[in-house]
Amino acid sequence: GFPGVPGRKGEPGESAYVFRSAFSVGLETRVTVPNVPIRFTKIFYNQQNHYDGTTGKFLCNIPGLYYFSYHITVYLKDVKVSLYKNDKALLFTHDQFQDRNVDQASGSVLLYLDKGDQVWLQVYEGENHNGVYADNVHDSTFTGFLLYHNIE
Amino acid sequence: GFPGVPGRKGEPGESAYVFRSAFSVGLETRVTVPNVPIRFTKIFYNQQNHYDGTTGKFLCNIPGLYYFSYHITVYLKDVKVSLYKNDKALLFTHDQFQDRNVDQASGSVLLYLDKGDQVWLQVYEGENHNGVYADNVHDSTFTGFLLYHNIE
Amino acid sequence: GFPGVPGRKGEPGESAYVFRSAFSVGLETRVTVPNVPIRFTKIFYNQQNHYDGTTGKFLCNIPGLYYFSYHITVYLKDVKVSLYKNDKALLFTHDQFQDRNVDQASGSVLLYLDKGDQVWLQVYEGENHNGVYADNVHDSTFTGFLLYHNIE
Ligand SMILES: [Ca+2]
Ligand SMILES: [Ca+2]
Ligand SMILES: [Ca+2]
Numbered sequence: 001g002f003p004g005v006p007g008r009k010g011e012p013g014e015s016a017y018v019f020r021s022a023f024s025v026g027l028e029t030r031v032t033v034p035n036v037p038i039r040f041t042k043i044f045y046n047q048q049n050h051y052d053g054t055t056g057k058f059l060c061n062i063p064g065l066y067y068f069s070y071h072i073t074v075y076l077k078d079v080k081v082s083l084y085k086n087d088k089a090l091l092f093t094h095d096q097f098q099d100r101n102v103d104q105a106s107g108s109v110l111l112y113l114d115k116g117d118q119v120w121l122q123v124y125e126g127e128n129h130n131g132v133y134a135d136n137v138h139d140s141t142f143t144g145f146l147l148y149h150n151i152e
Numbered sequence: 153g154f155p156g157v158p159g160r161k162g163e164p165g166e167s168a169y170v171f172r173s174a175f176s177v178g179l180e181t182r183v184t185v186p187n188v189p190i191r192f193t194k195i196f197y198n199q200q201n202h203y204d205g206t207t208g209k210f211l212c213n214i215p216g217l218y219y220f221s222y223h224i225t226v227y228l229k230d231v232k233v234s235l236y237k238n239d240k241a242l243l244f245t246h247d248q249f250q251d252r253n254v255d256q257a258s259g260s261v262l263l264y265l266d267k268g269d270q271v272w273l274q275v276y277e278g279e280n281h282n283g284v285y286a287d288n289v290h291d292s293t294f295t296g297f298l299l300y301h302n303i304e
Numbered sequence: 305g306f307p308g309v310p311g312r313k314g315e316p317g318e319s320a321y322v323f324r325s326a327f328s329v330g331l332e333t334r335v336t337v338p339n340v341p342i343r344f345t346k347i348f349y350n351q352q353n354h355y356d357g358t359t360g361k362f363l364c365n366i367p368g369l370y371y372f373s374y375h376i377t378v379y380l381k382d383v384k385v386s387l388y389k390n391d392k393a394l395l396f397t398h399d400q401f402q403d404r405n406v407d408q409a410s411g412s413v414l415l416y417l418d419k420g421d422q423v424w425l426q427v428y429e430g431e432n433h434n435g436v437y438a439d440n441v442h443d444s445t446f447t448g449f450l451l452y453h454n455i456e
Binding site: 002003004005006008045065067069078080090091092093094095096097100101103104105106107108109111112124147149 | 305307308310324326327328331348349351373375377402404405406407408410412428440441442443445447449
C-alpha cells in the first residue's frame with residue numbers, strides 16, 4: 001500500500017520571552033515615616049504586579065539577576081536611604097541637604113534573587129534623614145527589572 | 153502500507169535578537185534654549201538610528217518596554233528637566249545650583265511604548281532653570297534601550 | 305498506510321541566555337590614589353568573573369552592546385571621575401563638595417565593546433578631585449551588563 005501521510009510538524013522551540021518581570025514607580029508625596037519600606041504609589045509600569053504598592057516591596061517570582069535603580073529628590077532634610085533585600089540593607093545612599101540647594105541622589109545595583117526574595121527602599125536612620133521628597137513636579141523613583149533569568 | 157515519513161521539524165523558538173533598539177547620547181555644549189527638546193549630538197551609540205540628533209527625540213519603532221536614563225551636570229543655574237512622552241512630561245527632576253557647588257542630577261524610568269511614540273528631555277521652566285551644562289570634560293547624557301519587546 | 309510519526313520538536317529559539325556578562329561592585333574604602341583605575345572590591349555580583357577586582361577593570365569576553373552605570377558618594381573633596389575604555393576617557397562626571405553637603409554623582413552609558421576591550425572608572429585629575437568616598441554605610445558603586453550580544 002501507499003505510505004501514510006507525513007507526521008505532524010514538531011513543536012516550536014522555547015521562546016526567550018516567557019521570563020519577564022519589571023516595575024517602575026514613583027512617590028506621590030514626601031516620605032513622613034522613616035525606618036519602614038517606602039511606598040511608591042505612582043505607577044509608571046507594573047504589568048506583572050510583582051511590585052506591591054501597599055507594602056512598597058518587590059517580590060521575586062522568577063529567579064535570576066535583577067537590575068534595580070532609584071533616584072531621590074533631596075529636600076528639606078538630609079537623606080539616608082538603603083536598598084533592602086529580605087531585611088538586610090545592601091546599598092547605602094547618603095546626601096545632605098542645605099537651604100536653597102535641592103539635590104538629587106541615586107543608586108543602582110545588580111542582585112541575584114531567588115523566588116520569594118523581597119527588595120525595597122527604606123530610610124535607614126531616623127527623622128533627621130528623612131528628606132526623600134516628592135510632589136507633582138518633583139519625582140523620587142524606584143525601578144527594577146529582570147535582566148537574566150536563572151538557567152541553572 | 154508503510155507509515156508516512158516523519159513530520160517536519162518544528163520551527164525554532166522566537167529569537168531574542170531581531171528586536172533591538174538602543175541609543176546613548178551626550179550634550180556637546182550647554183543648553184541655551186529652555187522649553188524645547190534638548191538636542192544631544194555626541195553619539196555614544198545609535199546603531200538603529202531611532203534617536204534623531206536633529207530633533208533630540210527618540211522614535212519608537214518596536215513596541216515594548218523601554219528603559220530610559222539621564223544624567224545632568226548642574227552648573228551656572230538651577231535645573232528643572234522633564235522626560236517627555238508625546239508632549240506629556242512624565243518625570244520631573246529638579247536640582248538647585250549654588251556657587252562653587254557643581255552638582256549631578258539623574259533620573260531613570262521604564263515606559264511602555266507603542267510604535268510611533270516619541271520620548272525626549274526638555275527643560276520645563278524658563279531661563280532660570282536652564283543649568284543643563286556640558287563641555288568637553290563635563291557630560292550630560294541621555295540613554296534608552298528596548299528591554300522587552302511586545303509579545304501580545 | 306498509516307500517517308508518519310510526528311516531527312521532532314523544533315530547536316529552542318536562539319536564546320538570550322547563552323550570552324551573559326554582568327558585574328556590580330562597590331568601594332570598601334575611599335579612593336586614595338588618583339589617576340589609576342578605581343578598584344571596587346565589594347562584590348554584589350560577578351558570576352562570570354569578567355570584572356577583575358585586583359585591577360578594577362571589566363574585560364569584554366562577549367562582543368556586543370553593554371550598559372554601564374556608576375554612583376559616587378562625594379565627600380571631603382570634589383570629584384572628577386571618568387569612564388575609560390582602553391585608556392580613553394569617554395564619559396566625564398564632575399561634582400563639587402562643600403562642607404556639610406555630602407552629594408551623590410552618577411553616570412551611565414551604552415557602549416559597544418569588542419572582545420578584549422576593557423572598561424573602568426578613574427579619577428581624571430589629581431589629589432584635589434579625589435573625593436570618591438565609601439565606608440560601610442556610604443556606597444560608591446560600578447555596574448555593567450551585556451544588553452545585546454553581537455549578531456553580525
Ligand atoms: Ca543641588
Ligand atoms: Ca556638589
Ligand atoms: Ca547634598
